[in-house]
Amino acid sequence: MPSLTFPDFEAYSNAVNGIDGEMRVTGRSDAAWVLSTLEIGDIGVLHGMDGASVTYRGALHAARFGVYLSLPGSDTELEGEQVGDDGYIWMAPRQEMQGFTRVPARFLGVDLAEARVLGQAVRMGLDTQALYRTTHVRSNPQAVAEVVALTQRAFDVHAENPEAFAEPAAQQAFAAQITTAVLQCRPLPVCPSLAASRRGRPPLPRKEIVRRGIDHIQRSLRGEVPFSDIPFAVGASQRSLNRAFGDAFGMAPRQFYVVERLHAIRSALRSARPGDTVTGICARFGVWDLGRMAALYSRLFNILPAQELSRALAAQAGVPVVARRR
Structure with a gap:
């Protein structure tokens, strides 16, 4: 969908699907509130530009995981930690998250189906129980940049060709790529049983x-x-x-x-x-x-x-x- 510009932060916040939350403006609101969302099969991607500094608290809906990535020029703290280019905030279903921005923020979001994430995590040998904790995931900037690049490219491709993701196979391909890129950033240990089999x-x-x-x-x-x-x-x-x-x-x-x-x-x-x-x-x-x-x-x-x-x-x-x- 094209970028939507909202007259105020309430309408902007309410337009974000899959999450229940409250936003409070803490600074002067002179800039536009702009939001772009794209549904690709069971994956949602989001690009937002806040119109002012804010505080925020909210939780994802059931059966959904989420990723919040801060873009350059932002000054954002979530879950008590600064979000930079070396990581992202991993959001578990139904777990409340709190944070604030010091300046109008720019960010990307990825909304992931629980079943897809768990299936990929098992194939990668990751500890699935750790996925159910909202946390700040730190990784190398190159791995995080891959998630950012895939998300931004999806918007570009859709803008060039609105039918690009009409085919189920194209949806599945993108979903598999973005899910793997997100999980590869997580410094999680291999499951003990899998580690034992490999030792x-x-x-x-x-x-x-x-x-x-x-x-x-x-x-x-x-x-x-x-x-x-x-x-x-x-x-x-x-x-x-x-x-x-x-x-x-x-x-x-x-x-x-x-x-x-x-x-x-x-x-x-x-x-x-x-x-x-x-x-x-x-x-x-x-x-x-x-x-x-x-x-x-x-x-x-x-x-x-x-x-x-x-x-x-x-x-x-x-x-x-x-x-x-x-």
Whole structure:
């Protein structure tokens, strides 16, 4: 949805779904109160700009987890701690949170379905009980920046193409990416049972890491698992994965995945049927950022996805295809 500007803080606060709370203005309110929200399947993303300094207290609805990220230029304290670029506030269902801002704040929020979070946490070997405590999660700025970038990119993509997240596969792909990015910031210990199973285990041979990695990548292309689960599915660290794929293919697992996905999309475009669209075909492979995908596709195959589709449909219809000048 487009950004909405509110005349006062009450209307602004009431427009935030999924949370019951109270906001109190503590400073002069000269700036606009602006809010953008986007629902992507069972994930909600939010971008807010306060019009004044405030105090706030509130709690998420049942069966929802939440993340609050402070953007540059803000001066925000939640749960008694300053929120900077090295962390975020993790909000558990039905647990009240308190905080305040010293200046009009800018922030991002992510609203996550409980079932999705728990499923991903189990796959990552995290302690799920710790998720039910509202707390300040500190991580490295790069990991937090990944969450910010994904959230902001979702707004950009939706603005460019309002139908970008219409396909369930695109919704699932974004949800898996943002949930994994959020949980990877949490410095939680591995579950004791999982740690015990891993203790003393000999390192995997390089060929086995690659074999398992390729198998996981192919399953992710079929929509069976999220690509981001690869370290847990393979049973190797990201560093070991990078080294094994680098030795085998000269690229990291993510690059290998991107190349495989582009080739899968190319095959699907070339075998398209009337009524197929680039958006629909790409959504089958979990692509929601069509602009970036098209740029990568063009760079690799020297043709845009839309042109590839047009050629395929024209060939099926028996329409002569004019060779494109290079």
